[in-house]
Amino acid sequence: MFESQILTWLTFFPLVGAFALLLINKENVQAIKLVAIATAGVELLLSLALYGSFQVGVTRMQFEVNIPWVSQFGINYHLGIDGLSLLLIVMTTILTFLAILSSWHSITKSVRGYYFSMLFLLSGMIGVFVALDLFVFYVFWEVMLVPMYFLIGIWGGPKRIYASIKFVLFTMFGSLLMLVALLYLYFAYQSQTGVATFDLIALYSVNLPFGAQSWVFLAFALAFAIKVPIWPLHTWLPDAHVQAPTAGSVILAGVLLKMGTYGFLRICLPMFPEATIHYAPLMVTLAIIGIIYGALVAMVQKDIKSLVAFSSVSHLGFVMLGMFALNTQGLEGAVLQMINHGISTGALFLIVGMIYERRHTRMIADFGGLAKVMPVFATFFLIATLSSIGLPLTNGFVGEFMILLGAFKANWIYGTLAATGVILAAIYMLWMFQRVVWGKVTHKENENLTDLTTLEKAVLIPLVVLIFWIGLAPNAMFKRMEPAVANILHIVRQADNAPEFFRAQDEKVFPTLAGNVSKQENIAVTVGGTAVTQGTDNHSPK
């Protein structure tokens, strides 16, 4: 019973809460807030129960439900999770709970609509992470857009309309490409097997010629890349972040961006392994550009929020790099960094929100000397900052380290270029921190700011605990994601035509610099049980 129903509960319970809000008089703000937080709280507990009963070390999907929905089109209500989804689900429920808590005093306009959107969004997000049917996946993917559009467009800052429309147009553009690709896939599978199905796991076995695979891969990749966002498709992000209300930014950065990276992991890599390998150098290149570009542009931002937004471009560049390093360290690092980014950036956005509440400005130049007037605030801010720049013993270090380790294995040049991001992160974060927190109080308005309230501390403490917990004992995460990652890698490695770039990973050597092992010795390496031969011209279709 728990096994087969928990995911349905998780997905739809927030929606139940959302509709319950509609039954309350919209003037009764207190009751609305209570119901909203209670719903998010129960949802959080449900996800923790899920975490508790999740079996470690199991490759197959868990808590599966698979019920025919529109059988003539092969659409099934197919839900299930592996370690990837599990971690993202728990992160989503935690962040949403904290985001709702942080809105307690800050949202005063159309309170009911606001919490309705938040809960609705929560359902959509969980839906994406549990869907194992491409059609269901697509429905949730699109559903999510609507509440986010409202959150930015109604409760956002002064340029909220431009930002929300830009956000929707960017995403819709990607979604349409995905829809086309998805239908193509559906018909291709049908013509190959005679079975009409949107089932994700079934579609993993679709056998597309390289040319077609390339196009479908690119269509999906573009849709996901916009979400991530991968450079140069990132320009919607700073606008959306700066304009969104605090909770919106937290969810946007913490969860919505991960939809993109999750899409790559769930769909692009396992479904189009050859295309994945073929385009890996391109993806890695864009990822590295994103890391450096995002960091440099973050450095010169004047608004703290847009600084954090550009830092997300850099951090997500790390995630993409680790993913397309196509080895275990890189991939597990990437998944962990998805979670880490949600925690650290979530904390940073919450913190920025807290001073925005007090000063109604986010300009770095309007602050300075906050350590003097708000010492507790300064401490939390410091911890989030250190986590964001990946100091050892915080979560950020473990993720970044694994990604760089994996990237370095794939190609030392990748690892080296990306590692410069570690230096740049220290520059832009500490410079901002210096101007905001250290120094003398230079603005009179800042002299009498009150330090964090109990509620604000309660919002931040869980994130601080997670920062150190993951930093100290990341194995809890690694062992849960391990089978899922291994499975994806297994599928990718089975792909023929593995270019030399990727195959060298099974060598215990430092591939490009090594003088003691020449490249010729790598000619025949068994990958996934199949002997493959080296050649430079076998990227072409079969």
Added chain:
Amino acid sequence: MNTVLPLIVLFPLVGFLINFLLAGKLSRKLVGIIGSGTVLISFLLSIKAFLDLTALPADARIISDTLYNWMAVEGFSVDVSFLLDPLSAIMILVVTGVGFLIHVYSIGYMAHDEGVGRFFAYLNLFMFSMLTLVLASNFLLMFVGWEGVGLCSYLLIGFWFERDSATEAGKKAFVVNRIGDFGFLLGMFIIFWNVGSLDFQTVTALAPSAFAIGGTVITAATLLLFLGATGKSAQIPLYVWLPDAMEGPTPVSALIHAATMVTAGVYMLARSSALFVMAPTTMMVVAVIGAATALFAATIALFQNDIKRVLAYSTVSQLGYMFMACGVAAFGAGVFHLMTHAFFKALLFLGAGSVIHGMSDEQDMRKMGGLKKYMPVTFITMLIATLAISGLPGISGFFSKDEILWQAFSSDLGHPALWFIGMITALLTTFYMFRLIFMTFFGKERMDEKTKSHLHESPKVMTIPLIVLAILSIAGGWIGIPKLFFGATNFFEHWLEPVFAPAQRILHSSEAHHAASTEWGLMAITVTLSLGAFALALRFYLKKPETVTRLRESFPGVHRLLYGKYFIDEIYDRLIIRPLHFFSIFLWKIVDVLLIDGLINGGAFLVGGVSRVMRYAQSGRLTSYVTVFTVGVALITGVMLLLGYSIGN
């Protein structure tokens, strides 16, 4: 956990947590007691660990203790695990011993500061990180301590955070160190992907089979590790942060920026000696950078007027000596100098702190003078430290410095040129140190009346650590007296022998064939010339101060260059920082806003424009629709006919 090693590391952490979480709730006295007490416990436990180690036979002196598996991802596995061997045993004794003295001193020094709780919390966090660094049994855990001490350094340099110069210096220290850490990280990657482990013992054991001696891979790995060392230990080209780091409270300068943290690079090289000796090119680079830094920093120290800056450049210079020793594979000598330097340089900084304390926070030596009668204990102890760093025969600095100079000359990897640079540096050291002593303690009293009326010797809680360190500065070197004297064994080198045995095996080095007379001769040269340097300082800064002014006027360019620290900061600013800043603004304003967003908004504008034109077609008049329809059909039919389609097929 079955040894005391984890406790040595954890006690300061406990102190940190108490002082940090209860900041403002504890009395000043209690804060100091907790801060120093936890370090004292660590020191006592370190002594116990040291004794445990000596109880073992010489070739089996290794105690390790694993707490838990930190992270494991397919073949990559790292434990939180500690390793005590003769090398780390010396380090923990120095770190906790000197650290404890500095903690006690801080009780007096920071007595009137309102942030005393925060101060001791950070100081304890530093001890935790530093002990993690030296006790780590693998590169990654060492890196944890490595970045941890960097964080504490950042926080403590910027301790007086209302001073912009302090926070700026803190940030600079962190960022410059990050450049070094970038090297450390990449070095670790190369090591792991070739050896399959980051554990020190495993790496040392497998290195000879995993790497080709002198090969590109091992050279790259060690050069990258060395880049990390140049950051942490303030060597060319990354030394620029250390002089600015003097913005921090003086006990911080003594503990972190003289005695312990800055020596981490030397420790790292000693720890991975088996890797470094496999890369002769790297060894040469290390020796040359070390020698160059030693000389370069010493020349800057000649004319600085801020008492702490003189000591800061002196530290950079002395660290250069240690690297020079490592570069000629005399790791033992490097570590020996690390230890004696920890004693006398901590003493010098604490003494300077005592002076600053007495002088109502004045650091400019031009406004001091004649202090010896006001601060006798400070004077005597600082004089002892000055004699030690200048290499007065018989006390600690002499033995360690002489050992390095001799090795630089005689080792297989050495070169007379290295010895020569080291010798010149020794002369400069004597000169600038006695300049400091003369300007501070002798001559005219140049301070104003108000300061003068407040002049006083520091309280006992500050002077007792000075006295203890003075004793160590004299006697600390006696455990490493070279064989040359009395034909006795060099205890220190003998103690470290097992640690460097793998490196020695790779080097196949034979006993030096140099005659004892050569060693005596070189030693005599250094000592004699140092006396000359002392005489010169005496003449310039005590007997005939006007000669300095005259010299300065005759060589204005030289003085400006040295006083301006060769303008390296300015050069970095123009060549790196500003271009990077402008480039970033270009990326933001031009690439992001103008180009990418311009394209997208342009696309939107285009769609809007086209729609506006197309709108006119939708007029609602039936006749125009029919016309367009007919013309359209005709056109399509025509085109199809032209292309050869037959209608009706």
